[in-house]
Amino acid sequence: MKKIYPDSGVELNPFVSKNYDKFMNIGSFGFYNGFIKKVIAQMKIEEDDTVLDLGCGTGRNSKLISSYLGDNGRITGLDISPEMEEQFLNTFKGDTRVKFINKRIDVPVDLGETYDKVFISFVIHGFPHEVRSEVIKNAYKHLKPGGAFYILDFAEFDMDAMPALYRFVFKKVECKYAFDYIERDWKEILSGYGFGDFEEHLYMKKYVRLLKGGKGA
Numbered sequence: 001m002k003k004i005y006p007d008s009g010v011e012l013n014p015f016v017s018k019n020y021d022k023f024m025n026i027g028s029f030g031f032y033n034g035f036i037k038k039v040i041a042q043m044k045i046e047e048d049d050t051v052l053d054l055g056c057g058t059g060r061n062s063k064l065i066s067s068y069l070g071d072n073g074r075i076t077g078l079d080i081s082p083e084m085e086e087q088f089l090n091t092f093k094g095d096t097r098v099k100f101i102n103k104r105i106d107v108p109v110d111l112g113e114t115y116d117k118v119f120i121s122f123v124i125h126g127f128p129h130e131v132r133s134e135v136i137k138n139a140y141k142h143l144k145p146g147g148a149f150y151i152l153d154f155a156e157f158d159m160d161a162m163p164a165l166y167r168f169v170f171k172k173v174e175c176k177y178a179f180d181y182i183e184r185d186w187k188e189i190l191s192g193y194g195f196g197d198f199e200e201h202l203y204m205k206k207y208v209r210l211l212k213g214g215k216g217a
Contacts, residue, residue: 004106009175010055010126035203036121039210040064042201043150049116050074052142054105054135055123057081059088062098065119069097076111078103105138106131114144121152125174125181136193146217149195154182155202155209166207186211 003011040061045051047070053062056077066075075098077088085100092098103109105120106127118139124132139149159167159182170178187198195213202209 004104005126005128005131005177007176008126009173009178010123036061037064039152039201039203040068042210043117043119043148043212045069045117046073048072050113051076052111052115052118052139053077054118054120054139055079056088056100057084057121059091059098059100061119061121062088063091066092066095066098071097073097075099076101076115078105078109080104106134108134109138109142111142114142114147116144116147117150118143118147119150119152123153124151125153125178128177129180129184133193136190140193140195140215143215145215147215149190149213149215151186151209151211151213153209153211154178155200155207156185157182157207162207166205187213 005011043065045065045068047068049069050073051062051065051069053065053075056062056079059077062075062077066073069075077098077100079085079088079100080102082102085102088100092100101111105123120135120139124135127135136149143149159170159179162170190198190211190213195215197212197214199212200209
C-alpha cells in the first residue's frame with residue numbers, strides 16, 4: 001500500500017498491521033499491556049459514555065475501554081487499514097455496543113453524531129503538522145459540550161537532552177514528524193481550537209503523556 005505521507009511512521013504495511021499487537025508486546029518487552037491498562041483507567045470512563053477512537057487499529061485499546069462500559073455505552077473506531085479493520089471486527093464480534101468505520105482521520109469527517117470522549121493513541125505525531133489540525137478539528141466537532149479529547153502520545157521534551165541510548169532508539173524508530181511533534185506546546189495548540197481545562201499524566205521517564213483537553217459546556 002502506497003503511503004499517503006511518505007515520511008510517516010504510523011502508516012503501516014500489511015504485514016506489520018496484521019501482527020501489530022505482537023510487535024507491540026515484543027518491542028515493549030511485555031510492558032505495553034500493563035501500561036495501556038493504566039492509561040485507560042485514568043480516562044475515567046463512565047458506564048454510559050460514548051467514545052470515538054481515532055486510528056483505532058486492532059481494537060486493543062477499544063477493548064479495554066469497552067470493559068468500563070455498560071449496556072448503554074458505545075464505541076466507534078475509525079481506521080483505514082483493511083488488516084486493522086479485520087482484527088477490530090474479530091475482537092468485537094457480537095458486541096453491538098461497538099462499530100467500526102473505515103475512514104481517514106486526517107481529512108474533514110462528519111459522522112453525524114457526537115461523543116463524550118475522543119481518544120487517539122500514538123497516531124497524531126505521525127502526520128505533518130499542517131495535517132494534525134484536521135485531526136484536532138475532527139475531534140472537537142465530534143465531542144459533546146463538556147466532552148474530553150484524550151491524546152496518548154509523546155510528551156514535549158528536548159531530544160538532545162535525552163540519555164544517549166534513548167536518543168539513539170528514538171531516532172532509529174520514529175519518523176521525522178515525531179521530531180517536530182515533541183518540540184511543540186500542545187496545550188497552546190489545542191487552546192487555539194477551543195479546548196481547555198487541561199490535565200496530563202506522564203509515563204516512561206516523562207517521555208510519554210496522556211493529555212486531556214476539555215470542550216466547554
